[in-house]
Amino acid sequence: MSTLRLAVTVLAIATPLSTSGRFIVDANGHRVKLAGVNWYGASEDVGVPVGLDCNDRNAIAELIAQQGFNSVRLPFSLWMTEQTTPVADQYLLRNPDLHGSTPMQVYDACVKALTEQGLIVIPNVHLLDFGWCCANDDSNGLWFNDRWAAAKFTSIWQDIARRYASNPLVAAMDIKNEPRHATVGGTNLGPAWGSAVETDFAAMYTAAGNLIHQVNPHLLIICEGLNYAGDLTGVASHRIQLAEPNKVVYSMHDYSWSDHPNGQSQAAYIQQMTTNGGYLLNQGIAPVWVGEFGDNASALSAPGGGGTWWANIQAWLKEADVDWCWWALNPTHGQSCTPGTSTIQNYWGAPEPYGLLTMDWTSVGYPAVITMLQALMKPRTGPGIS
Numbered sequence: 365m366s367t368l369r370l371a372v373t374v375l376a377i378a379t380p381l382s383t384s385g386r387f388i389v390d391a392n393g394h395r396v397k398l399a400g401v402n403w404y405g406a407s408e409d410v411g412v413p414v415g416l417d418c419n420d421r422n423a424i425a426e427l428i429a430q431q432g433f434n435s436v437r438l439p440f441s442l443w444m445t446e447q448t449t450p451v452a453d454q455y456l457l458r459n460p461d462l463h464g465s466t467p468m469q470v471y472d473a474c475v476k477a478l479t480e481q482g483l484i485v486i487p488n489v490h491l492l493d494f495g496w497c498c499a500n501d502d503s504n505g506l507w508f509n510d511r512w513a514a515a516k517f518t519s520i521w522q523d524i525a526r527r528y529a530s531n532p533l534v535a536a537m538d539i540k541n542e543p544r545h546a547t548v549g550g551t552n553l554g555p556a557w558g559s560a561v562e563t564d565f566a567a568m569y570t571a572a573g574n575l576i577h578q579v580n581p582h583l584l585i586i587c588e589g590l591n592y593a594g595d596l597t598g599v600a601s602h603r604i605q606l607a608e609p610n611k612v613v614y615s616m617h618d619y620s621w622s623d624h625p626n627g628q629s630q631a632a633y634i635q636q637m638t639t640n641g642g643y644l645l646n647q648g649i650a651p652v653w654v655g656e657f658g659d660n661a662s663a664l665s666a667p668g669g670g671g672t673w674w675a676n677i678q679a680w681l682k683e684a685d686v687d688w689c690w691w692a693l694n695p696t697h698g699q700s701c702t703p704g705t706s707t708i709q710n711y712w713g714a715p716e717p718y719g720l721l722t723m724d725w726t727s728v729g730y731p732a733v734i735t736m737l738q739a740l741m742k743p744r745t746g747p748g749i750s
Contacts, residue, residue: 377434377484379532380582382610385648387746388584388687394748398484398653398687399741400435401428401720403474407490407497408700410455410712411444411467413474415694417457418725421477427721428693429481431728432738436478437538437655437689439490440471442512442520455712472527479533486586486689487524488538488655492517496700496709498542498592504703505544506553507568511704518572525579536584538655539572540565542592542617555590558602565590569604577608586613586653589641593617593655596641603650613687616641617656620673633676634683645684654681658691658718661730678740685744690737695719695729 378390387395403424405414415424428436444467451470456462462470478485491497491504492512498504508514521537528534543555543565558566565587573585587604589596596614604612616637624633634642644650657677663669681688696719697710715723722729743749 376482377533377535379535381484381535381584383584383613383651384610384747386645386651388613388651389747392748395743395746396434397685397741397743397746398435398689399433399737400437400484400486400689401433402437402439402656402689402692403428404439404490404692404694405698406444406467406471407439407441407494408698409494409708410451410698411441411447411494412451412455412470412698413438414696414698414712415721415725416459416462416470416474417455418696420458421474422480424725425474425477425481425483427727428478429483431734432741433483434741435484435486435689436693437486437488438471438475438478439488439541441491441494442489442517443492443494444468444471445520445523475528475531475534479531483533484536485528485534486536486538487528487534488541489517489521490541491703493703494701495703495705497703498544499702500545501547502703503546503548505542505546506548506555506563507540507572509546509548509704514568518575521572521576522579525576525583529580532582535582536586536613537576538586538588538615539569540588543588543590544592557590557598566598566602566604570606573604573606573611574608577606577611581608583611584613585611586615586655588615588617588655592622594622594640596644596652597639599641599644599650613651613653614641614644615653615655618654618677619657620659620671624673624676627672628676630672630676630679633673634680637680638684642680642684642686645686651687654686654688656691657688660717661720661733662717664736665730665732678736681740685746688740690720692716692718693720695721695723695725
């Protein structure tokens with residue numbers, strides 16, 4: 365696969381990152397366009413990124429960087445951060461120096477491997493409990509539930525900020541994955557934005573962001589929209605205002621099933637994405653990062669694969685010059701249950717059809733998809749872009 369590999373020079377990103385209008389910029393005021401990949405597993409039942417049984421973490425990090433990605437979203441769960449039992453050796457076979465490590469120590473090692481390749485790392489609270497995300501009935505749609513208090517959520521975020529404060533490439537925190545309904549105390553609660561109710565995500569992002577900035581004022585605070593990160597319309601009337609200026613990035617997720625009608629025209633798709641959150645870019649208000657998008661990598665590799673949605677999102681990402689993060693790097697699943705239950709949804713080693721790598725985690729499995737993603741990496745507009 366060497367023909368796909370870009371120069372393996374570790375790019376020096378001038379941190380800290382900030383925002384300037386609709387752009388993320390570096391310490392020199394030049395645009396940094398996030399073009400990344402999700403590496404998941406630390407939010408699941410074992411509590412570690414998947415693939416460490418197949419390949420050395422440093423080799424995985426190098427493989428990510430070789431494809432031209434500049435960032436990695438690294439989901440975790442609140443549960444993972446509190447585990448003191450060492451991870452079973454079988455999940456770390458190709459990383460024997462990590463034998464005896466807790467899930468948090470394994471996460472640390474992966475962060476270190478990624479940032480040593482010059483990659484920006486973006487921790488994300490994917491779940492409160494462990495398991496597979498996401499559903500309206502998984503009780504994990506808010507930042508609190510019957511097992512996790514809101515105060516615990518923010519204190520763990522402060523702990524994460526403190527833990528990586530000395531590593532400037534841990535440059536952003538994606539506060540809460542896919543806001544949605546959750547049943548708490550027997551009551552079904554819906555997420556809100558700017559309404560000062562118990563489930564007001566705008567208020568939570570503000571409070572959590574300010575508390576994180578007490579620990580590390582340099583971090584970007586990433587705020588996902590409502591309805592599975594599909595709806596940022598509330599920002600128009602209620603922007604997140606942190607004490608530390610120029611640090612808020614908004615996030616959307618988008619998939620073929622994300623409320624898109626079959627056969628949707630490109631113009632209609634772009635209008636829908638603009639209405640739902642892209643207007644923040646068009647009006648120069650704030651950056652929008654598509655923190656998840658993806659599809660079956662094998663299908664996308666075929667001529668015309670992916671159908672209208674894949675053609676449409678590529679067109680919008682190019683036209684609006686959007687920051688993004690592909691779901692997912694993983695060619696295989698970790699074990700993941702329905703959160704709060706013992707019902708297993710995915711077994712360790714099962715194929716992940718959206719994954720980019722070969723099943724053994726050692727090389728690119730779908731070069732055609734990598735080539736399409738590489739076409740979306742280079743920024744076309746923004747400060748310092750000629």
